[in-house]
Amino acid sequence: MADVLTRREHLAAAIQHMPTPIRTEDLAAANAAAGFSGHRNTARKDARALCRRGVLTAVPGPGNRTCTRTTSTEVPS
Template sequence: MPDQTTRRAWLLTAIQREPGPITTQRAEQLLATTTWSCHRNTARKDLRALSRRGFLFAINADGRRTYHSTTRPR
């Protein structure tokens, strides 16, 4: 059976393993290591979607938005 992991689920798992906050640039770098095509706008949309679903929370500081995980890695 093919792997059914979605890009956003994979990104959330990767974020949970990161030691600090995640920026759009870091999310883009993480996704660049996968087979999914990813550009900055895709990473930004994925972070926003994960935030809306309650998996991440955003903090705005000095004109930059960073995301932090609200869940622990499994």
């Protein structure tokens, strides 16, 4: 049986191939392309969750909406 990836697991794998900086709209587009919710608010929540998991690092600055990849290529659970 094939493994079914959750939305955030899919994003964690997809960001390894995205150019940096990674914007909220990039995450929303990746979600929509995979058949998940393509809403900006969902992408912002996903970005925060992936930052907590160590997949992304937020770029410092007021009102900033961009992130960069961490050096890890492994997708944490």
